[in-house]
Amino acid sequence: MTKKQKIFADEYLIDLNATRAYKVAYPNVKNDVTAAAAASRLLRNVKVQEYIAQRMAEKESKRVADQDEVLRYLTSVLRGESRAQEIVVEGTGEGCSEARTMEKAPSEKERLKAAELLGKRYALFTDKVDMDTDMDLNITIDYGEADTG
Template identity: 55%
Template sequence: MGMTEKQKRFADEYLIDLNGTRAYKVAYPSVKKDQVAATAAGRLLRNVEVKTYIDEQLEKIHNEKTADAQEVMEYLTAVMRGETESSVLSLCGDGCQEILEKPPDEKERLKAAELLGKRYSLFTDKIEHGGDIGGVVIVNDIPKPDTG
């Protein structure tokens, strides 16, 4: 059957900020009251076709826009190794400004190394236990062999 134009408009608007009330009022401008729009939006969000469309679009957005774990780890590694560059504004006197490309400084590289270390659990915190361990008593009641 397919979605109506208004349902698609609602879904596209909803994807902007996930605000069903606002999206419904854009797609159905004759609705002025927030309560009516919120109720109708909730009903539309349960519509199988609308829900499927929104889920598919969210997945596309996620795939295109969101860094995955591998990308984050590769970036942190590049920063730690000093292989990246960032733009910094430099003043060169008499009101002159220029943008320089520079590798990460020691502090930035250290932070990247720390984040990678946490990811790989390279650092363990020493835990001291000063509490009572429950009155453990060791009893040596093993009979000695008879040597006589």
């Protein structure tokens, strides 16, 4: 992949406008019709397609939490290591109040919920069911109508 193709692909990823991206990568092209046609050809280039797909996957993986990240977060809540911003309103006298932001550790309820979710993930909790029944078991097998022929 050439340097200009990489510039084109990076610019294309900004707003998915291939014509604009082409004109940035190839500034000597001024005509929109020419730039659009050339950009369309570039978007069909296998190396450019692979590069764009790779960059899109990187962006997506940064946006979406994976399993390890969720487990690390739940563990930090369970251990009381995470911090949350909370707005507190305090009276300042004469009927006036002031809001300020403070950091707080997870509450006992939040820590318990994190423990519950982690426990479910690792199947730590199993419901034991002890069932004592008195019933008859009847099994009927239907082979369909007999073919007498």
